[in-house]
């Protein structure tokens with residue numbers, strides 16, 4: 001796990017966008033895993049900027065979303081499908097048909113989950129998966145207690161997550177109770193995980209993920225078992241890491257050609 005502590009959201013966005021750009025430029029059919037939430041938004045803005053100003057193309061890319069609410073009407077502005085279209089995929093040249101998300105509106109949600117895992121597999125797997133982290137240590141919508149081997153399936157949100165996400169809705173009562181989310185086992189099959197976390201509110205979850213035991217209590221801690229993880233943090237999100245100085249030292253002495 002590589003821990004990168006940077007002094008601004010812009011530098012974090014730029015480092016993550018560099019990794020995405022590298023995949024886009026080196027793969028014939030790059031497969032990106034996209035996360036929602038506010039943490040990846042500066043990364044998406046930077047990708048859109050590079051597309052608009054530098055001609056970075058996503059025309060041959062495919063994209064898979066991490067998760068989706070269950071029960072929101074099709075086209076609801078806060079459905080993750082709509083959020084990602086607004087913030088990224090609708091602003092670049094990726095064909096709409098190349099963007100997939102879990103079908104939270106399916107009659108048989110369990111079958112939709114299985115189909116989604118099959119679709120990711122059929123696309124050759126995810127080359128680079130962007131991730132945020134919930135304040136309770138969830139990734140995608142794998143709440144504490146999630147099986148570390150789980151596949152895409154229905155989950156029930158914790159009250160903390162519903163409260164955290166209430167800011168996107170008129171009222172907390174409007175936040176769905178259920179979601180269809182990639183499982184931890186699904187996410188762990190992506191070839192490179194790039195997790196972005198900023199702000200003091202994430203410090204505890206980040207410390208548990210990076211330096212705590214691998215445990216269902218902090219689902220993000222499963223990433224300790226992944227061979228290629230980059231964790232991009234600002235100072236506030238890194239503030240509870242015991243080995244922060246060592247992570248800074250390692251990054252400062254990293255060979256320039258290595259990338260994330």
Ligand SMILES: N[C@@H]1[C@@H](O)[C@H](O)[C@@H](COP(=O)(O)O)O[C@@H]1O
Pocket residue numbers: 035036037038039040066067131132133134135138139140141161165
């Ligand atoms: N399902 C998403 C996660 O993928 C995201 O990581 C988390 C944190 O969001 P934010 O970055 O807004 O704090 O929110 C939601 O729960």
